Amino acid sequence: MSLLEVRDLRVSFAGENGKIPILRGVNLKVNKGEVLGLAGESGCGKSLTALSILKLLPEKAYFDGGEILFEDENLLEMDANQLMKIRGRKIAMIFQEPGASLDPLFTIGNQIGEAIEKKLNDPCSVWLPRSSKLKVMSEVERLLGLVKMPKPKKVLHQYPHQLSGGMAQRAMIAMALAGNPSLLIADEPTTSLDVTTGSKIIALLKELRESFKMSILFISHNLALLSQISKRIGIMYLGRIVEEGPTDEILNQPCHPYTRLLLLCLPDPERRDRPLSSIPGSVPEPAALGAGCAFASRCPKKIEICRIKEPEMKKVGENHLVACHNL
Amino acid sequence: MAKETIVKVENLKKYYSVRPQEIFSKVGQEIIKAVDDVSFEIRKGEILGLVGESGCGKTTLGKLLLKLIEPDEGRVYYQEKNFLSLPAKKLRRMRRELQIIFQDPYKSLNPRMRIAEIVSEPLIVHHLWKNKERERVKELLKLVGLPAGSMDNFPHQFSGGERQRINIARALATNPEFVICDEAVSSLDVSISAQILNLLRELQRKFSLTYLFISHDLSVVGYFCDRVMVMEKGKIVEVEKTEKLYQNPSHSYTRTLFSSIPKIKKNLPLEKGHGQEN
Ligand SMILES: Nc1ncnc2c1ncn2[C@@H]1O[C@H](COP(=O)(O)OP(=O)(O)OP(=O)(O)O)[C@@H](O)[C@H]1O
Ligand SMILES: Nc1ncnc2c1ncn2[C@@H]1O[C@H](COP(=O)(O)OP(=O)(O)OP(=O)(O)O)[C@@H](O)[C@H]1O
Ligand SMILES: [Mg+2]
Ligand SMILES: [Mg+2]
Numbered sequence: 090m091s092l093l094e095v096r097d098l099r100v101s102f103a104g105e106n107g108k109i110p111i112l113r114g115v116n117l118k119v120n121k122g123e124v125l126g127l128a129g130e131s132g133c134g135k136s137l138t139a140l141s142i143l144k145l146l147p148e149k150a151y152f153d154g155g156e157i158l159f160e161d162e163n164l165l166e167m168d169a170n171q172l173m174k175i176r177g178r179k180i181a182m183i184f185q186e187p188g189a190s191l192d193p194l195f196t197i198g199n200q201i202g203e204a205i206e207k208k209l210n211d212p213c214s215v216w217l218p219r220s221s222k223l224k225v226m227s228e229v230e231r232l233l234g235l236v237k238m239p240k241p242k243k244v245l246h247q248y249p250h251q252l253s254g255g256m257a258q259r260a261m262i263a264m265a266l267a268g269n270p271s272l273l274i275a276d277e278p279t280t281s282l283d284v285t286t287g288s289k290i291i292a293l294l295k296e297l298r299e300s301f302k303m304s305i306l307f308i309s310h311n312l313a314l315l316s317q318i319s320k321r322i323g324i325m326y327l328g329r330i331v332e333e334g335p336t337d338e339i340l341n342q343p344c345h346p347y348t349r350l351l352l353l354c355l356p357d358p359e360r361r362d363r364p365l366s367s368i369p370g371s372v373p374e375p376a377a378l379g380a381g382c383a384f385a386s387r388c389p390k391k392i393e394i395c396r397i398k399e400p401e402m403k404k405v406g407e408n409h410l411v412a413c414h415n416l
Numbered sequence: 417m418a419k420e421t422i423v424k425v426e427n428l429k430k431y432y433s434v435r436p437q438e439i440f441s442k443v444g445q446e447i448i449k450a451v452d453d454v455s456f457e458i459r460k461g462e463i464l465g466l467v468g469e470s471g472c473g474k475t476t477l478g479k480l481l482l483k484l485i486e487p488d489e490g491r492v493y494y495q496e497k498n499f500l501s502l503p504a505k506k507l508r509r510m511r512r513e514l515q516i517i518f519q520d521p522y523k524s525l526n527p528r529m530r531i532a533e534i535v536s537e538p539l540i541v542h543h544l545w546k547n548k549e550r551e552r553v554k555e556l557l558k559l560v561g562l563p564a565g566s567m568d569n570f571p572h573q574f575s576g577g578e579r580q581r582i583n584i585a586r587a588l589a590t591n592p593e594f595v596i597c598d599e600a601v602s603s604l605d606v607s608i609s610a611q612i613l614n615l616l617r618e619l620q621r622k623f624s625l626t627y628l629f630i631s632h633d634l635s636v637v638g639y640f641c642d643r644v645m646v647m648e649k650g651k652i653v654e655v656e657k658t659e660k661l662y663q664n665p666s667h668s669y670t671r672t673l674f675s676s677i678p679k680i681k682k683n684l685p686l687e688k689g690h691g692q693e694n
Contacts, residue, residue: 102573128605129605130605130607130608131575131576131577131578131581131603131604131605131608132574132575132577132578136575136576147572148572185576185603186522186576187520187522187523188522188523239471243434243446243448246434246435247434251432251434252471253470253471253474253475254470254475254519254520254599255470255471255632256470256471258470259470277576277603280599280602280603281470281519281599281602281632282470282632283467283468283469283470283632283673284632284633284634284673284677285469285672285673286469286470287632310577310603310604310605310606312606350607351605351606351607354606354607354609354610355606355635356606356610356613356635356636356638356639356640357635357639360639361638361639361658364614364617365610365613365614365639366610367607367608367610367611367614368607371561371563372561374563374565
């Protein structure tokens with residue numbers, strides 16, 4: 090059963106010369122207890138998709154259309170009150186921007202503690218009865234331990250600026266887990282973590298998925314990492330998902346030319362003397378997009394129709410979809 | 417590679433103390449040894465990697481090298497001059513040659529400044545490209561793969577990876593001699609990351625630039641760096657040529673670090689010749 094379903098989501102920014110379409114019809118589905126990985130070019134709209142799901146659009150951005158169904162209810166039609174009950178509780182988010190969830194004026198202990206207290210005061214919560222501050226702090230410490238924070242006791246009293254990049258990231262993960270969410274949206278949650286800590290966090294998230302049936306939308310540009318946590322991934326290019334399917338299949342038999350080229354760019358320590366390959370050309374500006382396929386200007390396999398018509402998602406295997414005219 | 421030393425670090429030390437201010441804490445004052453008596457050399461024209469567990473002191477060390485924070489003890493020499501005790505005027509001149517790409521692409525850009533102002537700021541401070549600053553900015557943005565049309569936008573209008581690239585453009589603006597790259601490509605997709613790494617390497621070959629390349633991505637470090645320095649809890653535990661370190665890490669901590677590199681299990685039947693090797 091799907092817990093989250095995003096249908097034809099369109100989001101634009103109001104620019105000086107008219108609107109700039111950024112999300113141009115995003116479709117995705119996260120089933121209960123499933124991890125969906127999302128990868129794609131820097132600037133293609135991954136974070137914006139994540140923010141849209143919580144209805145937290147930045148200034149000057151607005152919804153142009155689409156539906157976001159969570160437990161079969163459209164989030165876009167909910168009022169502020171209903172959303173309050175969902176944000177941070179049923180759906181929690183690890184933001185890419187550390188400042189978006191860590192307040193510089195409060196210690197880590199206080200902020201995560203507050204997230205826990207909110208949960209405790211919630212009449213619908215199935216948590217323990219209201220407990221003392223001390224108990225909350227020991228719960229914070231437990232969470233910090235879960236995310237492998239070094240010396241959690243010390244960190245309780247530290248302010249965000251006193252943490253290293255990776256420690257701040259772990260504090261945010263702990264905060265997101267405090268509400269015991271059924272859907273976790275993790276936007277580049279391990280980008281500043283060393284591999285050892287990163288893989289411990291991945292192991293933790295997998296465990297939470299299994300024991301609490303937590304679903305995760307995992308955004309990362311690191312394909313190797315995605316392949317460790319998600320069985321299914323979506324590849325995004327300029328505001329659309331262009332390929333989606335089982336991780337093994339996408340990494341071993343990529344169908345979309347963009348996905349193929351992306352996989353060729355991975356660095357290989359054995360070939361230090363060669364320059365790295367990168368995808369030729371640059372991403373077109375969203376405001377200047379024509380009618381055709383958004384990748385056409387850089388695509389080695391483009392044909393006549395690519396300039397005229399945007400390709401629809403086509404089935405190429407069981408659960409494997411690709412938006413390309415030339416397959 | 418030239419043998420000449422460009423940076424020499426002696427007994428550098430930085431401790432932090434954390435003071436709990438809450439009643440329910442039982443601990444007293446705590447000391448964090450962020451950088452603990454570190455000495456090493458960087459040779460002109462080399463790319464020196466710095467790796468280690470999160471929180472081991474890499475960023476602190478980078479900031480100490482540029483005197484963005486004061487050390488408790490120790491000396492840093494640039495071309496034989498003790499950088500930390502230079503008079504203000506000389507220090508400023510020296511700063512032109514020394515740049516840092518900060519780890520957090522969100523905090524390091526002034527939200528009230530337009531991109532053109534951010535990238536050209538070092539040019540104006542050092543009186544470079546006089547009256548041609550905008551052209552230089554355009555050129556730099558192109559190098560990092562951002563449209564020139566975005567130069568009058570504000571930082572909040574950019575994605576995480578785009579902000580990281582603005583940081584890179586700013587750091588390269590003055591044609592510095594030595595650049596500290598603190599997780600400089602960590603939020604970029606592999607294609608853009610490849611483009612930036614190729615750019616950095618090209619600059620290094622052409623102008624004999626030197627980099628201290630801080631990263632937790634060991635496959636990028638393995639590809640990009642000439643030597644690698646491994647840090648653990650504020651101390652440097654191993655420095656070695658990249659090939660040697662990757663084939664045969666001697667320190668036990670390095671071995672653990674290397675055992676968990678995520679890899680794609682792949683047998684890609686990809687036809688070659690599609691990726692551009694520029
Ligand atoms: N306030 C804004 N005004 C105009 N454009 C914006 C604004 N905020 C973001 N954008 C643009 O929207 C696009 C999508 O941004 P988003 O943050 O979703 O990218 P992303 O896929 O998360 O990229 P990254 O991997 O670099 O984090 C980017 O091209 C960005 O420049
Ligand atoms: N201003 C500060 N006040 C107190 N402690 C600090 C401060 N800055 C850093 N620290 C501490 O110093 C240690 C080293 O931090 P640093 O940022 O150098 O780590 P790092 O190796 O860059 O880690 P990461 O890979 O996570 O970025 C950490 O334990 C951190 O909490
Ligand atoms: Mg993003
Ligand atoms: Mg750091």
